[in-house]
Amino acid sequence: xxxxxxxxxxxxxxxxxxxxxxxxxxxxxxxxxxxxxxxxxxxxxxxxxxxxxxxxxxxxxxxxxxxxxxxxxxxxxxxxxxxxxxxxxxxxxxxxxxxxxxxxxxxxxxxxxxxxxxxxxxxxxxxxxxxxxxxxxxxxxxxxxxxxxxxxxxxxxxxxxxxxxxxxxxxxxxxxxxxxxxxxxxxxxxxxxxxxxxxxxxxxxxxxxxxxxxxxxxxxxxxxxxxxxxxxxxxxxxxxxxxxxxxxxxxxxxxxxxxxxxxxxxxxxxxxxxxxxxxxxxxxxxxxxxxxxxxxxxxxxxxxxxxxxxxxxxxxxxxxxxxxxxxxxxxxxxxxxxxxxxxxxxxxxxxxxxxxxxxxxxxxxxxxxxxxxxxxxxxxxxxxxxxxxxxxxxxxxxxxxxxxxxxxxxxxxxxxxxxxxxxxxxxxxxxxxxxxxxxxxxxxxxxxxxxxxxxxxxxxxxxxxxxxxxxxxxxxxxxxxxxxxxxxxxxxxxxxxxxxxxxxxxxxxxxxxxxxxxxxxxxxxxx
Numbered sequence: 001x002x003x004x005x006x007x008x009x010x011x012x013x014x015x016x017x018x019x020x021x022x023x024x025x026x027x028x029x030x031x032x033x034x035x036x037x038x039x040x041x042x043x044x045x046x047x048x049x050x051x052x053x054x055x056x057x058x059x060x061x062x063x064x065x066x067x068x069x070x071x072x073x074x075x076x077x078x079x080x081x082x083x084x085x086x087x088x089x090x091x092x093x094x095x096x097x098x099x100x101x102x103x104x105x106x107x108x109x110x111x112x113x114x115x116x117x118x119x120x121x122x123x124x125x126x127x128x129x130x131x132x133x134x135x136x137x138x139x140x141x142x143x144x145x146x147x148x149x150x151x152x153x154x155x156x157x158x159x160x161x162x163x164x165x166x167x168x169x170x171x172x173x174x175x176x177x178x179x180x181x182x183x184x185x186x187x188x189x190x191x192x193x194x195x196x197x198x199x200x201x202x203x204x205x206x207x208x209x210x211x212x213x214x215x216x217x218x219x220x221x222x223x224x225x226x227x228x229x230x231x232x233x234x235x236x237x238x239x240x241x242x243x244x245x246x247x248x249x250x251x252x253x254x255x256x257x258x259x260x261x262x263x264x265x266x267x268x269x270x271x272x273x274x275x276x277x278x279x280x281x282x283x284x285x286x287x288x289x290x291x292x293x294x295x296x297x298x299x300x301x302x303x304x305x306x307x308x309x310x311x312x313x314x315x316x317x318x319x320x321x322x323x324x325x326x327x328x329x330x331x332x333x334x335x336x337x338x339x340x341x342x343x344x345x346x347x348x349x350x351x352x353x354x355x356x357x358x359x360x361x362x363x364x365x366x367x368x369x370x371x372x373x374x375x376x377x378x379x380x381x382x383x384x385x386x387x388x389x390x391x392x393x394x395x396x397x398x399x400x401x402x403x404x405x406x407x408x409x410x411x412x413x414x415x416x417x418x419x420x421x422x423x424x425x426x427x428x429x430x431x432x433x434x435x436x437x438x439x440x441x442x443x444x445x446x447x448x449x450x451x452x453x454x455x456x457x458x459x460x461x462x463x464x465x466x467x468x469x470x471x472x473x474x475x476x477x478x479x480x481x482x483x484x485x486x487x488x489x490x491x492x493x494x495x496x497x498x499x500x501x502x503x504x505x506x507x508x509x510x511x512x513x514x515x516x517x518x519x520x521x522x523x524x525x526x527x
Contacts, residue, residue: 032097034097035114035118036111036149037303037347037348038149038347040344042080043203044199046200046224048196051070054068055187065166065169065171066170066171067170067183068172068173069183070172070187071175071178072189072190074225075224075226076224077224078175078189079174080224081189086099086149089147095142096115096146097146097149098118100149100151101302102150102153103151103154104155105155107405109131109132112128112135113129116134116135119138121134124444129448133162136163136164137164140164140165140167143167143168144168147169147171149172150172150173151302152174153173153174153175156179192217192224197217197227198213198217201231204228204235205232206234206235209240215241216245220268220272223269225341226273229269230275232276236340273342277362277365280340287320288312288319288333291318291320293354293362295309296352296359297358297366298359298372298375298409300353303346303353304352304406305350309330310330313329314326315381315382317374318379342358363413376413377428383432384435390438390439393439393443394443394444403435403439407429410429411429411430411432411433433452433455437481438477440452441453449481453474453477453481454478472498472501475498476515478494479491479494479495480519482494483523488527495520499513
């Protein structure tokens with residue numbers, strides 16, 4: 001399918017991507033399929049046997065479909081428990097072990113669609129919702145044990161309709177929302193026990209002083225995320241626990257982080273992150289490490305492709321001047337940050353993520369230094385360079401979905417700061433949103449493309465005005481998506497309005513005017 005793009009970025013397409021008639025189901029049961037960015041086992045991981053037994057006993061209960069909801073506060077280790085269970089089932093050779101990031105409905109649909117593609121049942125030209133429903137039907141027919149993990153699920157309505165009712169399937173959900181317990185068996189996750197906290201600190205820090213470990217564990221309320229930060233600093237600086245606690249108590253959140261209305265930090269956890277950031281140091285020696293932290297803090301907590309991160313060294317604002325091989329330097333920085341528990345690397349090493357709480361602290365530290373707007377702007381430019389070409393977007397599912405996730409994350413951060421107050425950044429981020437919509441339309445996923453184009457048009461009108469060329473381009477792209485979905489009743493009036501506006505603002509011969517006129521003619525011919 002040819003895609004004609006005007007110089008303004010407006011779509012002029014002959015029609016939606018058609019589903020391939022040659023794509024047929026295949027049976028993947030002959031081999032184990034592992035899908036998704038399952039986090040690696042962290043150093044000094046505490047197996048938390050009681051929770052593992054609950055999950056295993058639920059799987060062996062004899063029920064066709066078992067749903068287990070790991071719920072608890074942020075930082076208690078829900079994701080790591082789910083990841084350990086997924087790694088174990090993959091090692092045991094379960095026919096399917098799938099990891100889906102499910103923080104938003106869009107991520108949930110895209111993740112389930114990716115699983116459908118991995119087991120060979122996705123159809124080219126279907127939208128993600130169709131792929132997710134196809135997966136539900138496929139899972140209902142499986143006799144071998146399958147594991148589906150929905151990490152950080154926030155909404156239950158969509159998920160409830162996409163979970164199979166039949167088949168040999170276990171669904172493990174991690175969430176800080178108690179309402180997900182309505183989907184199945186509740187498995188509450190608390191902070192470490194006293195014994196787990198002491199064992200974790202001793203193994204990870206190398207300091208065997210039990211009383212000192214108890215002192216530190218109490219200081220941060222035995223929160224696993226905070227203990228991981230503390231242990232790295234203690235090991236790096238060869239500190240004893242008492243010295244670390246004194247330093248922890250001296251950290252002033254008011255001085256180091258801005259006051260954000262409605263934001264409440266777990267006090268000890270935020271202090272441990274700030275001490276860990278201080279341990280990294282500053283200056284050119286750690287500029288790549290610092291740059292990676294700022295990049296990951298404004299992107300999707302579900303993760304960023306490592307191959308994308310290799311390219312941040314092309315942006316001195318983010319990584320400083322790198323004199324040697326950029327990928328080698330970035331990989332070294334990833335190793336340092338993972339060892340410090342500031343980031344998480346997937347099992348296969350292809351994806352890097354940051355816990356949402358650490359993201360918040362790093363973003364607010366950047367805001368305090370007056371760097372956040374510059375970081376957002378440069379990261380938006382970098383994300384645009386990392387996305388796949390429109391010619392490859394239909395087939396390059398991984399990069400396409402990564403781009404859509406990162407564009408959505410940046411849009412969320414910029415919206416939180418009020419789009420109109422930072423117009424230059426908003427323009428760049430809205431260009432990413434527009435391109436994400438075009439990617440989805442080109443791939444035939446109109447159910448996701450249309451709401452995205454509608455939101456982008458609304459935002460551009462608010463920020464740039466109704467007559468700005470970017471706004472006119474958004475109208476054209478939305479009209480194309482309506483037309484591709486067969487909704488000519490909405491497409492034609494929108495194109496007619498847009499043609500009138502383009503002629504008035506840009507003139508008869510402007511490339512965008514020509515594109516809109518051609519699209520209108522084609523839409524009328526289809527009526």
